[in-house]
Amino acid sequence: MGLKLKDLGERKIIDRIFLSSGIKQEKDDCAVIKLKGQNILISTDSVSLPTHFFPEVTPETMGSFLAAINLSDIAAMAGEPDSFLLSLQVPDDYQYSFLEEFVSGLTRILRSYKTRLDGGDTKEGTYFEATGFVMGYQKPKRTLYRSRIRKNQVLCTTNKMGKAASGYIFYRSSYRKELALKLMYDIRPRIKEASLIAEYGGKFMMDLSDGLYSSIGQMKKDYGIGLRIVEDELPPDSHVKKAADLSGATPADVMCRFGGDYELLFTIDNSDYRDFKDAMESNKVQVSYIGDTWEGENMMFDGDKWHIIDDPGYEHFSPKPKLGRIE
Numbered sequence: 057m058g059l060k061l062k063d064l065g066e067r068k069i070i071d072r073i074f075l076s077s078g079i080k081q082e083k084d085d086c087a088v089i090k091l092k093g094q095n096i097l098i099s100t101d102s103v104s105l106p107t108h109f110f111p112e113v114t115p116e117t118m119g120s121f122l123a124a125i126n127l128s129d130i131a132a133m134a135g136e137p138d139s140f141l142l143s144l145q146v147p148d149d150y151q152y153s154f155l156e157e158f159v160s161g162l163t164r165i166l167r168s169y170k171t172r173l174d175g176g177d178t179k180e181g182t183y184f185e186a187t188g189f190v191m192g193y194q195k196p197k198r199t200l201y202r203s204r205i206r207k208n209q210v211l212c213t214t215n216k217m218g219k220a221a222s223g224y225i226f227y228r229s230s231y232r233k234e235l236a237l238k239l240m241y242d243i244r245p246r247i248k249e250a251s252l253i254a255e256y257g258g259k260f261m262m263d264l265s266d267g268l269y270s271s272i273g274q275m276k277k278d279y280g281i282g283l284r285i286v287e288d289e290l291p292p293d294s295h296v297k298k299a300a301d302l303s304g305a306t307p308a309d310v311m312c313r314f315g316g317d318y319e320l321l322f323t324i325d326n327s328d329y330r331d332f333k334d335a336m337e338s339n340k341v342q343v344s345y346i347g348d349t350w351e352g353e354n355m356m357f358d359g360d361k362w363h364i365i366d367d368p369g370y371e372h373f374s375p376k377p378k379l380g381r382i383e
């Protein structure tokens with residue numbers, strides 16, 4: 057029997073594609089094309105039923121979500137978004153109004169981030185699937201590549217963690233389903249925050265699409281740098297406690313295992329810490345300082361002991377991460 061995709065998982069599949077195709081790009085949130093002294097940033101992200109949406113999600117929300125998660129990859133490298141393409145595969149018995157509402161949600165978010173819809177592709181398919189392609193730009197010295205990670209940097213995140221996982225737990229527990237969907241799908245790409253982070257000394261950055269456990273696993277594997285996280289410094293979303301109670305998962309697992317928050321994970325140099333903190337406070341960017349980088353393993357301090365973290369987090373083609381009793 058040949059090797060199946062589900063035996064490999066998303067990360068190993070991507071590694072194999074990189075090796076076999078000889079891709080020269082670094083693995084990052086965007087591919088970077090150097091053009092006339094600027095970096096052009098391009099990225100693509102797709103959504104489909106049932107991987108990304110519960111049945112009650114409106115087409116308008118599906119559209120706004122697709123725009124937001126694509127823009128988040130531009131934010132992850134501190135870019136300014138500019139142009140968007142939309143490819144659709146839709147079963148032929150869908151109502152036209154479905155697409156009208158989908159595009160209206162998509163363009164509402166694109167407009168608020170000054171990004172044009174410039175084209176796309178439309179055809180019939182077995183399931184609904186939509187792919188975004190986003191293009192942005194940034195000056196080379198302000199582009200925050202993953203490869204800028206070094207040991208002895210301060211590790212930071214924006215805003216709160218565990219919002220989407222809380223929504224997922226709420227939905228699966230039939231607890232406040234309308235709120236649950238808002239927590240999962242009302243995503244803010246952190247474009248403005250990202251460019252301020254780059255301006256005031258950000259070093260490495262990525263978005264937390266697949267959750268903190270997945271991100272730190274990828275950074276250790278790709279760059280050999282470990283991240284040490286202090287659990288008490290993780291900033292829980294206001295719904296995490298209830299989600300932990302409902303599911304039996306620990307608050308740390310609700311915050312780190314599931315993903316879907318699209319907050320930024322980044323580092324700054326120790327020597328920049330004071331000025332950086334002042335700049336974020338005066339610009340009203342919420343940042344938490346959750347640990348540091350080192351040459352060892354990924355670890356979490358639970359207030360008593362350090363534990364090695366080897367949790368894969370969210371990974372396509374693999375079983376969904378368990379959150380307590382919720383699968």
Ligand SMILES: Nc1ncnc2c1ncn2[C@@H]1O[C@H](COP(=O)(O)OP(=O)(O)OP(=O)(O)O)[C@@H](O)[C@H]1O
Pocket residue numbers: 070073082083084085086087100101129263265266
């Ligand atoms: N089929 C593929 N062919 C070539 N490169 C790929 C393919 N799938 C993913 N990659 C590349 O692998 C890297 C990791 O992809 P991934 O989708 O995890 O990006 P991400 O930004 O970490 O996640 P997300 O898209 O959820 O924000 C990226 O550099 C991406 O361009």
Ligand SMILES: Cc1ncc(C[n+]2csc(CCOP(=O)(O)O)c2C)c(N)n1
Pocket residue numbers: 101102106107108109110125220224240265266314315316370
């Ligand atoms: C019905 C339903 N079940 C689970 C999830 C959660 N989810 C799906 S993909 C993903 C990781 C990032 O995606 P990608 O790597 O595709 O960008 C997450 C957190 C959801 N949104 N809807």
Ligand SMILES: [Mg+2]
Pocket residue numbers: 085128129132262263265
């Ligand atoms: Mg990303």
